[in-house]
Amino acid sequence: xRDLQFxxxxxALDTGFPSVAFACLLRxxxxxxxxxxxxxxxxxxxxxxxxxxxxTFSRIVAVPLFMWLVLTPRLSSVTGEKEVFAALVFIAAxxxxxxxxxxxxxxxxxxxxxxxxxxxxxxxxITAALVTLVQFSPTMxxxxxxxxxIGREFLVSGLRSIASSEGFTLEASDLGxxxxxxxxxSVVAVIIDHRWHxxxxxxxxxxxHWIALLAVWAMILLSxxxxxxxxxxxxxxxxxxxVKRRRRAFVLSRRKGVVAxxxxxxx
Numbered sequence: 001x002r003d004l005q006f007x008x009x010x011x012a013l014d015t016g017f018p019s020v021a022f023a024c025l026l027r028x029x030x031x032x033x034x035x036x037x038x039x040x041x042x043x044x045x046x047x048x049x050x051x052x053x054x055x056t057f058s059r060i061v062a063v064p065l066f067m068w069l070v071l072t073p074r075l076s077s078v079t080g081e082k083e084v085f086a087a088l089v090f091i092a093a094x095x096x097x098x099x100x101x102x103x104x105x106x107x108x109x110x111x112x113x114x115x116x117x118x119x120x121x122x123x124x125x126i127t128a129a130l131v132t133l134v135q136f137s138p139t140m141x142x143x144x145x146x147x148x149x150i151g152r153e154f155l156v157s158g159l160r161s162i163a164s165s166e167g168f169t170l171e172a173s174d175l176g177x178x179x180x181x182x183x184x185x186s187v188v189a190v191i192i193d194h195r196w197h198x199x200x201x202x203x204x205x206x207x208x209h210w211i212a213l214l215a216v217w218a219m220i221l222l223s224x225x226x227x228x229x230x231x232x233x234x235x236x237x238x239x240x241x242x243v244k245r246r247r248r249a250f251v252l253s254r255r256k257g258v259v260a261x262x263x264x265x266x267x
Contacts, residue, residue: 052104053114055096059121062093063128070132070191080195087191093125094184122180123153129187140190140212145220149183152223159234168237175226182222186215 066089069075075082100118104110130146156170163170189212192199199206 049113050104050109050111051107052100052109053111053117055100055103056114056117056121059093059096059100060117060124062089062096063124066090066093066125067128067132070136077195083191083195087188090125090129090187090191091184097122097125097180119157123157126150126153126183126187129183133187133190137190137194140193140216145216148220149223152227155227156230159230163234163237166238170230170233170237173226173229173233175222175229179219179222179226182215182218186212186219189215 066086069082069086069089072082075085077083097118100114104114127150130141130149133141134143134146160170189208193208193212197207197209199208
């Protein structure tokens, strides 16, 4: 038993799993060392937490840092350091949104943990940014805008959950990608607009205030449009599922009606 426990500990050191659970499995598979060698090598090749997962974790960690930079009184808005640092952190966190998915597909490291954390990190980042901007710049981002955009996220998540329980999926549309890009532009523009209404770069003047205003309204329109698009796609698929269930129930009832008379004894 000591050798068995030691073998389990060796496997735990290689894979990061508890040795107690694998000791029982190892007891039944001691005659198949090649299987365990292959599992150990695969576990070393594809660890539980991969590089794309670490990048996703960094996006989650960036959320409290971003909120602190925007709301802290330790940084001054007179020179614009608060706005610049907050905008840079948000841009860096937004870049990781596409980087982790690209690396996961490129390296073949699509994991269940990544599939769970990636949408969670996206929603945390956007929700934290909107809630923070309601306090930081209430004239540009009033509370009703934050409620509308965040409510859309809850709606889509609910529809996806129901669709999964019904046995089908809702594919991500291009509107969602455009919405995410517009959200990034609007958040960064609103932060910069808090200190500079326009930027003058040589002969070019960038109207930051108007860019922020247009981006916010574009974010509102795309949020509503994409929510309606998701709902239409969900309703069409759930309606087809209901029709299939009714047809299946009708066919089964017809079969039972045909079989039942044949079982009656003849007089």
